[in-house]
Amino acid sequence: LFNRRRPLPRGAVLTVAGSDSGGGAGIQADIKTITLLGSYAASVLTALTAQNTRGVSSIHGLPPSFVMDQLDSVLADIPIDVIKTGMLHTPAIVSALAERLGERTTLLPLVIDPVMIAKGGAALMEREAAQTFLEQLMPLAYLLTPNIPETERLLGRTIQNEAETEQAARDLHALGAANVLIKGGHMGGRLSTDILFDGRECHHFSVERVFTSNTHGTGCTYASAIAAFLAQGEPLRTAVERAKQFITAAIQLARPLGRGHSPVNHFA
Numbered sequence: 001l002f003n004r005r006r007p008l009p010r011g012a013v014l015t016v017a018g019s020d021s022g023g024g025a026g027i028q029a030d031i032k033t034i035t036l037l038g039s040y041a042a043s044v045l046t047a048l049t050a051q052n053t054r055g056v057s058s059i060h061g062l063p064p065s066f067v068m069d070q071l072d073s074v075l076a077d078i079p080i081d082v083i084k085t086g087m088l089h090t091p092a093i094v095s096a097l098a099e100r101l102g103e104r105t106t107l108l109p110l111v112i113d114p115v116m117i118a119k120g121g122a123a124l125m126e127r128e129a130a131q132t133f134l135e136q137l138m139p140l141a142y143l144l145t146p147n148i149p150e151t152e153r154l155l156g157r158t159i160q161n162e163a164e165t166e167q168a169a170r171d172l173h174a175l176g177a178a179n180v181l182i183k184g185g186h187m188g189g190r191l192s193t194d195i196l197f198d199g200r201e202c203h204h205f206s207v208e209r210v211f212t213s214n215t216h217g218t219g220c221t222y223a224s225a226i227a228a229f230l231a232q233g234e235p236l237r238t239a240v241e242r243a244k245q246f247i248t249a250a251i252q253l254a255r256p257l258g259r260g261h262s263p264v265n266h267f268a
């Protein structure tokens with residue numbers, strides 16, 4: 001029935017994110033990715049979305065105190081190596097999380113995917129949460145993984161090319177994130193290039209662009225893959241490189257599902 005010789009999970013990732021009832025993005029994408037890549041996944045839910053491949057039809061946010069109850073419960077008992085955050089939804093949740101994580105004497109590596117707006121246009125982070133996010137949570141980030149629209153929103157300016165992307169990564173680092181990976185998927189061109197600024201220099205990760213609309217859950221899956229490789233002890237650049245290979249294969253191997261944007265293939 002199952003392979004008894006399969007190795008035990010290596011490393012544990014806690015994902016703090018929202019649920020996607022359609023199963024392609026959010027906490028479902030995170031748990032699938034982390035599990036598939038061989039780490040243990042624990043999860044703290046921030047909000048529930050009623051969602052399918054065609055979009056988000058409603059959102060039910062959870063009370064910040066209950067989000068914290070979940071976090072406290074997991075961290076009090078389960079040895080977590082990396083925390084990954086996705087949809088945080090409200091300023092109250094962002095602030096409560098920043099306060100709780102800031103209180104810890106040993107800061108776990110925190111991978112922050114600054115989820116803001118779904119591809120279909122639904123606001124996954126309330127407008128006012130962006131400021132709280134910048135001021136309180138970003139300084140705790142080991143790695144921030146914005147796409148181009150999220151970078152533009154965080155910095156309040158547009159980005160047109162790679163030189164401007166590099167500058168944006170430096171600016172987000174100056175705002176407190178130890179490392180910044182800006183994903184170039186929204187930029188035009190033959191290649192899809194992500195730029196990592198590690199506080200010293202920029203590193204480029206390029207693959208041939210895959211032309212498809214089957215990209216639901218890309219951001220969640222990529223950030224979770226990086227978190228899993230970090231939890232397994234990979235250095236940051238190797239973790240990003242391997243996660244980029246994984247997300248590229250997951251996009252290439254996506255299969256039509258539903259009538260909207262199909263999710264990436266988590267079995268890649």
Ligand code: PLP
Nearest residue numbers: 018019025026087118119216217
């Ligand atoms: N729904 C939830 C709960 C998410 O966390 C995310 C992640 O970014 C999305 C939807 C976005 O999905 P999409 O890749 O379609 O923008």
